[in-house]
Amino acid sequence: MTKSNERKLTIARAMAEATAQEMRIDPSVFVMGEDIGPLGGVYGNTRGLIEEFGAERIRDTPISETAFIGAAVGAAQDGMRPVVELMFVDFFGVCFDAIYNLMAKNIYFSGGNVKVPMVLMTSTGGGYSDGGQHSQCLYGTFAHLPGMKVVAPSNAYDAKGLMTAAMRDDSPVVYMYHKGLQGMGWLGTEAGATVHVPEETYTLEIGKAKVVREGKDVSIVSCGMGVHNALKAAKKLEEQGVSAEVVDLVSLVPLDRDTIRASVAKTGRLIVVDEDYMSYGLSGEIIASVTEHDISVLKAAPKRVAFPDVPIPFARVMEQFCLPNPDKIVAAWDEMQAA
């Protein structure tokens, strides 16, 4: 548990700290993207870096995602360890060829003779009425396509360890940080994401989920912002005498199916919370991972609380109607009991 005198950081600060620490010891690490220089990143995750490392290693780019993500692939194959930022994950549409046809496939196409050690940082998530091209999560879109590791931290401790691990990985890592967890006041930050972060460097294993709350009646599985909704729902359920376990996926690829299966084997019930679209995505994958393995552990049909299959609407009441929240998770439990 966090002590009051311990240093707390936001995810944004934790990402910047991890990057700075790695850049001090590894000259091949550099950062490029839009507004990552003097501005420090629209979401603060490169703040302070240009002051320490200069414009050669902290490169503001033109608005040319195809070129600079493609360039990151070429630099990574040539011995560098680029960290590139796709400002909003929604912007993947202008540059996905560089991501899934080059970044994700070149290790395979080379038979493993080429490494592609790069990190693609990208912001996800809505909830602040930014409309349908600036609010998506798209976890399933990225996790679906082979060749990319995908991580999605829910708090600053994990964010720092994942960032360092991602920079040290010889394969491409898509680092999906949720805007609502970044600690940017203007985005209405979830307080639970700002936690104690050790000053020293450490790594978090990519591909390892965490049980962040132990319980015995139901497993609530999620990532990023969904973990906070799950924890809040678990508290409400506790008031009803229901003991909910919360699994933070931390990584989407590789997916830690063992931890999910062990949790559901213990509780017998599964609710998946996903801020990404409902169909063909993360929530279906988690449920399939359990049911195809051993359906007998389930005492009830699994439930999912996910974004409905509609573009993300602008109007506050419409967007909030669509987004997962703790009450929807509690309602899913209630439906599970009523069934």
Next chain:
Amino acid sequence: MSPTREEQHWMYRNMVTSRRFEEAIAKIYFEGKSPAFNMANGPIPGEMHLSDGQEPVAVGVCAHLTPEDVVTATHRPHHQAIAKGVDLDKMAAEIFGKKTGLSGGRGGHMHLFDDNVNFACSGIIAQGMGPAVGAALSRKMQGKPGVAVAFVGEGAVNQGGWHEAMNLAAVWNLPFICVVEDNGWGISVAKETASSIGSHADRAAAYGIPGKRIEGNDPYAIFEAAGEAIARARAGEGPSLLECETYRLAGHFMGDAEAYRPEGEKDALFEKDPIPKMRERLLAEGSASEADLDTIEEESAARVDAAIKFARESDDAAPEDALTRVFAA
């Protein structure tokens, strides 16, 4: 800057090797594909894009490159790969889908990677631009020698990513050269149908860099222009754009009926086949004797035969190996 005698011989050797290789591939490609043509059949399945006629561009440029320089090539990559020094045995084996291929059969003819000579190609138009610019950035940042060349077709200059990458290379003053192989056709669409200007070299002005168009599919003229551009990049003076007129003597892919070609075009192109032309010039200028060239041709043919033999005799890729090497070891 004219090529030395040795460079001329090297260029001729690589042009002939490339042509013999493509002829061998073309012949084998149709094994198992008749009477009904089905791309999935035979020892070499899949699409096949041959580079017959385009050899001068590859050799004129690559004559200036060393293994440490980086090349990204296109879906029509064999001449470029051969000129860059890609291992011919492993390349042939890759095209056959063999275990001994460059990537053990995972890539195929449009995805040839040879990290020993910093060569990669890819199957989507203009796709190699970003990676080549990134390799150039890497060399500049590390202070390491080497330039990066992206070969693209004339159709690629109408891709958005091409313009993004040209601007990025220029704004960062990188040791990068884009070489446009203008064979006049984007599959079946003629250049004049697709491009708003005649010479894509003029587009260099948009990025404030030198641009030059080389007419005539002439390996000597391409050598000279590429030499200037590459020397400029090596000197830290930034990127260049070259457009080289060339001829696609084959169809877009094997099996292409080429009904879109104006009548007589192919015959006229074969009249201008750059390989006999270079042979004549070498002899006329006294740069090589008949015996020299015969030897080069025999050695090139033998080299290709050996590579094809290696490919044919190698083990097929193991099906279950498909599940490996998705991530770095």
